Amino acid sequence: MCRMARPRKPLLSRERIVGTASALVDADGLDAVSTRRLAAELGVSGPSLYNHFRNKDEILDAVADAVSAKVDLSMFDESDPRDWRTALHDWAVSYRAALTAHPNVVPVLARGPGRRPAGLKVADAVFGAMVRAGWPAAQATHIGALMRYFITGSALGSFAGGFVDDETAYDPSDYPHLGQAHLLAERQEKIDEGAFETGLRALLDGLAAQYEEGTRAKRAKTPPADGS
Amino acid sequence: MCRMARPRKPLLSRERIVGTASALVDADGLDAVSTRRLAAELGVSGPSLYNHFRNKDEILDAVADAVSAKVDLSMFDESDPRDWRTALHDWAVSYRAALTAHPNVVPVLARGPGRRPAGLKVADAVFGAMVRAGWPAAQATHIGALMRYFITGSALGSFAGGFVDDETAYDPSDYPHLGQAHLLAERQEKIDEGAFETGLRALLDGLAAQYEEGTRAKRAKTPPADGS
DNA sequence: ACCTGAACACCGTTCAAGT
DNA sequence: ACCTGAACACCGTTCAAGT
Numbered sequence: 001m002c003r004m005a006r007p008r009k010p011l012l013s014r015e016r017i018v019g020t021a022s023a024l025v026d027a028d029g030l031d032a033v034s035t036r037r038l039a040a041e042l043g044v045s046g047p048s049l050y051n052h053f054r055n056k057d058e059i060l061d062a063v064a065d066a067v068s069a070k071v072d073l074s075m076f077d078e079s080d081p082r083d084w085r086t087a088l089h090d091w092a093v094s095y096r097a098a099l100t101a102h103p104n105v106v107p108v109l110a111r112g113p114g115r116r117p118a119g120l121k122v123a124d125a126v127f128g129a130m131v132r133a134g135w136p137a138a139q140a141t142h143i144g145a146l147m148r149y150f151i152t153g154s155a156l157g158s159f160a161g162g163f164v165d166d167e168t169a170y171d172p173s174d175y176p177h178l179g180q181a182h183l184l185a186e187r188q189e190k191i192d193e194g195a196f197e198t199g200l201r202a203l204l205d206g207l208a209a210q211y212e213e214g215t216r217a218k219r220a221k222t223p224p225a226d227g228s
Numbered sequence: 229m230c231r232m233a234r235p236r237k238p239l240l241s242r243e244r245i246v247g248t249a250s251a252l253v254d255a256d257g258l259d260a261v262s263t264r265r266l267a268a269e270l271g272v273s274g275p276s277l278y279n280h281f282r283n284k285d286e287i288l289d290a291v292a293d294a295v296s297a298k299v300d301l302s303m304f305d306e307s308d309p310r311d312w313r314t315a316l317h318d319w320a321v322s323y324r325a326a327l328t329a330h331p332n333v334v335p336v337l338a339r340g341p342g343r344r345p346a347g348l349k350v351a352d353a354v355f356g357a358m359v360r361a362g363w364p365a366a367q368a369t370h371i372g373a374l375m376r377y378f379i380t381g382s383a384l385g386s387f388a389g390g391f392v393d394d395e396t397a398y399d400p401s402d403y404p405h406l407g408q409a410h411l412l413a414e415r416q417e418k419i420d421e422g423a424f425e426t427g428l429r430a431l432l433d434g435l436a437a438q439y440e441e442g443t444r445a446k447r448a449k450t451p452p453a454d455g456s
Numbered sequence: 457a458c459c460t461g462a463a464c465a466c467c468g469t470t471c472a473a474g475t
Numbered sequence: 476a477c478c479t480g481a482a483c484a485c486c487g488t489t490c491a492a493g494t
Binding site for chain 2: 111131
Binding site: 034035047055 | 485488489490
């Protein structure tokens with residue numbers, strides 16, 4: 001029975017803001033998220049958001065990190081029996097799936113992990129697993145980087161979707177080999193998936209060859225003599 | 229000596245607009261290009277731009293296409309003696325150099341060629357050369373796509389630059405393998421170049437292996453029997 | 457602590473008006 | 476044909492004020 005006003009439950013929380021912002025990005029794209037519209041969606045006025053985030057970029061970072069958090073990393077556990085190549089493959093597939101489920105967020109993610117905790121956890125896990133598998137630290141760093149290049153590139157620049165679904169856009173005298181390019185748009189997902197699989201396999205094949213070279217050199221302790 | 233006003237020389241042209249916009253993007257980033265600021269830089273009022281471009285996106289597309297136009301495609305000429313693997317390698321290096329010279333433009337380019345003529349010329353050249361080298365059309369499409377994934381991904385998400393140059397950002401209990409991560413920022417270019425080279429080599433090694441498989445299968449006309 | 461309205465300095469784009 | 480000022484419907488962010 002006191003007359004002092006108890007603090008009412010806050011209208012907002014970081015979680016609620018991130019959840020609504022994510023839905024907005026997924027539905028209408030990155031540009032659709034203005035602080036004013038997001039606030040309206042949450043039933044508050046624009047400036048209220050600044051009680052929970054320093055600025056709009058921090059909100060989008062949190063949205064992006066929620067996507068990173070969905071990437072499966074269990075294949076990099078020490079207890080997991082998968083070899084590094086299989087682990088890398090399965091991780092890449094899981095990573096790409098997380099990104100293609102939220103394509104509008106990819107431009108934010110592609111900027112790098114920055115200070116985003118889930119993004120850093122991903123980088124940490126793959127680096128640690130590659131070192132444990134026998135890769136030198138410098139190579140392990142390169143692998144983390146180049147896999148990210150390929151995966152985010154594939155999620156961002158949906159190759160086929162980047163073409164226009166309009167036959168007249170590709171004059172044969174200008175582009176002699178693009179006669180079927182307008183068909184790319186409709187077969188988009190299949191082509192992007194095929195290109196991703198082809199590229200991933202090539203990447204892993206090539207890395208396996210480099211790994212073999214490395215272990216052979218280590219076994220020999222000296223550069224191999226010529227002949228058998 | 230006539231009193232009728234001759235049409236004075238127009239203040240603007242598409243070329244002048246694109247040139248100034250490119251300089252603005254390179255110097256201050258994509259967000260620094262507002263129609264009003266661009267117009268001020270050109271000595272005109274904002275709406276004047278709409279006499280030459282339908283909207284701001286068209287201006288940025290033209291800026292991006294100017295970068296694509298700098299990618300060397302001579303290695304794909306029919307008269308060029310380079311084999312497909314060497315051509316693909318040299319093209320990738322030239323492509324990446326064009327992008328890293330204008331990193332702020334990459335997000336626009338990464339969206340795909342769309343209707344941008346220079347972007348389409350690139351896609352046309354690589355596809356045509358791969359088909360001529362003996363790749364099946366579907367595989368040639370995949371190669372164009374996956375190379376673009378890797379190259380734009382590497383130019384966009386400068387891996388090392390994505391980390392923060394701040395030791396305290398990487399708590400060892402959270403990220404046991406990132407103890408040196410704050411050093412990444414300063415060694416950025418070297419790491420990104422190393423990762424690009426490692427990845428490109430792996431990609432080409434892997435593709436060469438798939439190419440071998442393909443030609444072997446073709447020679448045999450039937451799936452190869454076991455044994456030698 | 458958390459939310460508000462008012463305000464500031466911006467946006468992209470349209471359009472009638474000028475030459 | 477090409478440029479202008481005015482206008483419309485927006486932005487992100489700050490800040491004093493309220494509870």
